[in-house]
Amino acid sequence: MKIYVIGDLHLSGSVEKPMGVFGLHWENHHEKIEYHWKAQVRDEDLVLVPGDISWAMRLEEAMIDLQWIHQLPGKKVLLRGNHDYWWGSVTKLNHLFQNMFFLQNNSFQFGDYSICGTRGWLCANPYKFDAQDEKVYNRELQRLKLSLESTKGTGKNKIIVMTHYPPTNDKMEPSGFTEIYEAYGVEKVVYGHLHGSDGFRGALQGIHKGVQYYLTSCDFLDFKPLRIVE
Template sequence: MSLYAIGDLHLSFSTEKPMDIFGKNWIDHHIKIEESWRSKITNEDTVLIPGDISWAMSLEDAKIDLEWIDKLPGKKILLRGNHDYWWTSLKKMNGLFESMVFVQNNHVEYEDYAICGTRGWLCPNDNKFTDHDQKIYDRELHRLKLSLDSTKRDKIIVMTHYPPTNDKLQDSGFTKIYEEYNVEKVIYGHLHGRHSYNTGLKGNYNNVEYVLTSCDYLDFNPVKIL
């Protein structure tokens, strides 16, 4: 059994939403994801998907995208991204597919790990950070603690959609919480295009490993986490 991750699938089987504004490598990107996924992931494995799963605006419209994910091998643990407007109650979503479970103010167990997380938000920065951003940022910090407090396991992996810092890679409320709770790994996405990859924290920082998993950064190939 292995744990993999790939974020920002940006599926759009029910709506026309091309992603090639971020580069030609996004053309037919779902085919690349499926080929890579099936080449390495088995039904015994688990895949983390940290947000921006579907462009659909309602759960009904998102079902075709979720069905596509469901048919891929392995168990999937999903988190909400900033474009997942179709996201609804955990009870409703968790009742859809046996292979899929959703994280929101809770945790999911994987072997001896707890998979926790929240969407996250923009971190305070010099470019644009409004009072409205501050409110959402504070709310997401609270939701992160709710998720972490829901488990008593010592080994913790966090999924978040947004990067854990600003573009200058400065400490944030998120990084401080990760260090306080002795989080082992943080899996995140959101960043697209070569110009953005260096604005996300990667590698070991204060004993926490940060892994960027937006699918274009991974060349649409799920990365092994454990």
């Protein structure tokens, strides 16, 4: 049983949002994702999708995109991104599909691993971080702790955290998120949100203070799911 990750699918099955405006490599990107997903992932595997799943505004509109993900191989864990306005009650979402789990203030167990996470938010930076940002940032830290605490008693001592936003600012300075990962002994962190060469340059990757970080925006991965656990 392997674990893969690919974020920022930006599907638009029911809305007019051609991704080709963001560059030629985005044209028909869903076909590239589907091709590589089916070539790599098996039904017994798990795929993590850390946010920005669908451009839909309402769940009814998002269903065509969720069904598209559902028909792909493997079990899936989905996390809310900043563009997932259709995301509503996580209890309702978790009754929709047998092989898809929606992550919010909870955790998912797979093999030896607990999958935890929260959307995240901007980390303190010199450009934009006002009182409202700080309020949301602190709320997301609490949601992350709730998710991590939900693993207690499961017997799973390996933890993978999903966030949508990066865990640091573009200077890769320590944050409340990185402190929590280190305190809870998190093994791996996957995130997305960043796009383009400028965004990729500010991405924390590799092992830092015992935690392995992965940037997993689908354009960064060339639209191929990344295997993070054999």
